[in-house]
Amino acid sequence: MATLLKAAPISQQIVDDLTEECSNLKKKGCTPNLKVILVGEHPPSVIYTRNKKKFMENIGAECEIIKLPQDVKEDEFLKIINELSEDAKVHGLFVQLPLPKHLDHIDVGQLVPPQKDVDGFHAQNLYQLMKGDKGDKALLPCTPKGIMSMLDYADIDLNGKNVVVIGRSMIVGKPLSLLMTNANATVTLCHSRTKGLKKETQKADIIVAAIGKAKFIDSSFLSPQKDQVLIDVGINHDENGKLCGDINEEDVSQSCALLTPVPGGVGKMTIVSLGQNLVAAAKRQMEN
Secondary structure, three states: OOEEOOHHHHHHHHHHHHHHHHHHHHHOOOOOEEEEEEEOOOHHHHHHHHHHHHHHHHOOOEEEEEEEOOOOOHHHHHHHHHHHHHOOOOOEEEEOOOOOOOOOOOOHHHOOOHHHOOOOOOHHHHHHHHHOOOOOOOOOOHHHHHHHHHHHHOOOOOOOOEEEEEOOOOOOHHHHHHHHHHOOOEEEEEOOOOOOHHHHHHHOOEEEEOOOOOOOEOHHHOOOOOOOEEEEOOOEEOOOOOEEOOEOHHHHOOOOOEEOOOOOOHHHHHHHHHHHHHHHHHHHHHHO
């Protein structure tokens, strides 16, 4: 029976550390400050930003959601981001996606200065990641950073491990592949055009599913000879409308050693990583 690697004890430990760090920064006259740009009233985005604000305030940071109308003009949108980027009191800044159609051509990851890019998608941060950084210089993409925190908590040493990452998005698959490579894993990045996917996953020590297909990975993808670790990044709904991941948890639970559940797994770590990035950004900007 697989052991479930849940986010709750990991996130609580990190929250305690972040709360202490925020308190120490405040004593030095610096309160970590995050600005979130929200355009329109997209219901999931409203919920996400509200949760991020609550989390930041719980650790002792400041967070303001700047709500812009759905039809905000592009020049006004860019002006606001530029002003916040230049504001020395703002340590972190990101734009909540998706944007309305008339703005979705903008690469928002490049609008925010790399030192305030708490989402971790600025080209300069990604370049540091490509050079081998593990977060010492760069602000890392939040979901990959959260996955690495979970593996570290579980004492899973990536050195020499064979890892299969399924999904090549810029949000998870590609940056996670780099992070794991930087930790000396041998990473195979698979995707919708990969031939012989099951042969790849059956050779892996660790499988990361980030494809957006409900319960896609079942026991037929696993090896009976290995105690494999399964990381489920998917957020889907099954045929009954129940929240589920990319991995068929019920089917694989007898065939793997460790599994992150959905809900209660990777998803919760993303916002925790955002908090880590904000505090790191505030510390670096204060030192400079």
